[in-house]
Amino acid sequence: MNLETFLLKDKIQEIENGFKIKNGWLLICESTYDEIESKGIYCALIKNKYLEKYSSSHSWPINYGYEGKSNVYGDNSYQTYDNEEVEPFLFRKSFNIKDGIKKYIDVGEEFILFYRLFEEVADKQNRVYYFVNDYGELDEVIVVEPNKVKIKLKYLKEYITMRDMHFFISFEYMILRKTIDKDWNLEFIDKDFSNENYFYNHLIRNDMGTYQSWILGNYFIKPNVSKRSYLDFDNFHCEEFIIGIDENGEIILKNPKYESKGNFTFTYFKKEVLNKYYNNPIEYEIDSFSVSNKYFRLKIDNNLENIIPVLLTDLLILPENEQLHWKQYNIPITEDLKLSSTYYKTMILGNWYESPESIDLYFKHLYNDFNKKWYQKFGWNLYKPLAKEDEFNFKALHLITENNIKSFCEQTLTIVKLTIDRINEKEIVKGIELEPNTKGISKFQKFLESKNMDIPDLFEFLRHLQSLRSGLIAHTFSNSNKECKKALEYFNFNERNLIDIQKEIFKKSIRTFSTLETHLL
Known part of the structure; x- marks a missing residue:
């Protein structure tokens, strides 16, 4: 440990930075402790009229676990908050139950109700609160971890503005050492530091043989100048x-x-x-x-x-x-x-591109390119051209953007229509001996075998894709359809996101083009 670390220079920088995290986030709770170094950050709401009282002291308005929520006093009077001047924002909770101590941090209900936040819970110690806009889109507002909480600053600022309050971030940093380097020339101090944004005390001393560097104080988050909602999009002109x-x-x-x-x-x-x-x-x-x-x-x-x-x-x-x-x-x-x-x-350098990067556009690019090369080689298209009335299918094909089964089925059906359904069976069976009732994919397999190509993985994919189309997409699902069940297992439907499954279908379809081109064209 060097002198600057002992003097808590990096912690002072955190204070001066206002505990801001990149991309508009604010750290409002954190605790780490060991024998040498400890850190504590907590928070509270202060009514504006009491700001002067609390902004001229390094003492915390509220301490961990002593938020003073909902008390009954000696005369049996009920009080929502222990101190009318200070309101807790977070609540550190601890329960000594039979299988051990359970701890977690709760967020004040007033804030959650103000924005009508949606809570997504991994467990009590790991939660995320989202603002849900008029289009059902989620925006992270608060992230709660076992010993850490962060909040998006714009939501906090609007909240304290509408409530006529200041937000205090209380902080404590401490380092304890039995010995220090002789060349440090350490000076003992007990000094207050303040400006319009913070008030803290820095104490450096030797306490009964232990060198201590200790910072204790508060940082003040001010409300906005005027009361307006950042979330009311009607306030913005549509062209911004x-x-x-x-x-x-x-x-x-x-x-x-x-x-x-x-x-x-x-x-x-x-x-x-x-x-x-x-x-x-x-x-x-x-x-x-x-x-x-x-x-x-x-x-x-x-x-x-x-x-x-x-x-x-x-x-x-x-x-x-x-x-x-x-x-x-x-x-x-x-x-x-x-x-x-x-x-x-x-578009910037003015050089013509070779192919798209997005997997759906790349599929469509290769589909057309492969069909042209196939025609040049064999004099006929492997995938029969679409009728004019069906061309919209090709134009509308895209990678889905949401985990939506309806969209997945529509787009996957289009891929099947463009590939398996469009295989030119009339041409591929010429000169090939087939068993009676041989179907399209098997006919294609026999054609490739006649070209000395044995690609079991390719046909496993095509058959499962066809089974998926027949048993789930084109017709109603039936538990008796064993081939469809195998297809669901092949694509791991129960454990994967539909977007990822469709990416796999695109990738394997692209691999089909490249494999055929490598061996035949």
């Missing part, structure tokens, strides 16, 4: 979009009209924003770099798995109702700039 997060955890919004055409400022959207257009393939076209109809063509980066980057100025092309649609999926991201290499090389 998120371009980042500031140091207070606030999203930064900007109107595309005020952005210079020469700037490369990006805003980001959830991939779900495209579902509206995929669900109407007759009107809309979607590719690696755009979504369009006869009224507009918006340039996008459609090569990343979970997000859609868009140049802020490009959004000016959208009609007002389309801007409103995109705004509901607008999100901040942690990276300064996140683009696919395909988009960067093509």
Whole structure:
């Protein structure tokens, strides 16, 4: 341990930083203890009119386990809080039950009710509270761990603003040492430090043969200047979009009209924003770099798995109702700039791309490319061309963005229609001897065997995919359908996310193209 560590310089930096964690989060509870070093962080709400009293002291307004919630006094009077000036925000609970001591941290019910937070529980010591917006989307607000709690600053600031309160983060840091280095030239102090944001005491002494460095105090989180809800999206103009997060955890919004055409400022959207257009393939076209109809063509980066980057100025092309649609999926991201290499090389550097990066677009790219190469080799298409009335299936095919069985079935059925259902049986059976009632996949297997290709893994996948289509997607499910049950086991339906299963189907379909191309083309 060096002198700066003993002097708690890094802890002082935490205080001056306001206990802020990156991306708009705030640390409001943490406890670690050992024989040498200990750390304690806790919190409380202080009514504004009592701020001066508590902001001029290093003593904690509330201590661990002594929150003073719901008391009955000697005259049998009931009081919600022990101290009318101070309100607990967290509650450290401990229960000595037969199988041991159980401990966890609870969050004040007032805050949870204010935002109507949804609680997701792994166990009592590990919980996450979410704000649920009008579209059913979740935004993390509080994360509770066994000895640590963090909160998103923007929600806390709005809450204390609406309640006319300050938020205190109480802190204690201590280091104890039996000996110190002679060259430290240590000076003993017992000194208060304060400004508009904090008040703390730093004590350095030798206490009965032990050197002690101890910081105790409070940090003050102020309410906002004016009372307004950060979550009321009606307050924002529809043409404003998120371009980042500031140091207070606030999203930064900007109107595309005020952005210079020469700037490369990006805003980001959830991939779900495209579902509206995929669900109407007759009107809309979607590719690696755009979504369009006869009224507009918006340039996008459609090569990343979970997000859609868009140049802020490009959004000016959208009609007002389309801007409103995109705004509901607008999100901040942690990276300064996140683009696919395909988009960067093509749209920024001006070099033409070879293939899309997104697995669904890559599948469609390879599907067409493979069919062309097959035709050049054999003079006929392995996958028969779609009728004009069925072309919408190809346009609407995409990787699902939610764990939704309906969407999964629709998209998986499309993959089967484009591959297994479109195998050109008329051509592949020419010159091959077949048993009576041989079906399509078996005919294809015999064709490849005639080309000296034996690929059992490929046909295992195709048969299970066909069984999945027949037993779950195209028809109602039946427990008596043994082949469908085998397919569900093959794709591990009971334990996997549907998005991951569909990725596997895309990947193995792509592998089918590449395997056939390697051996035959």
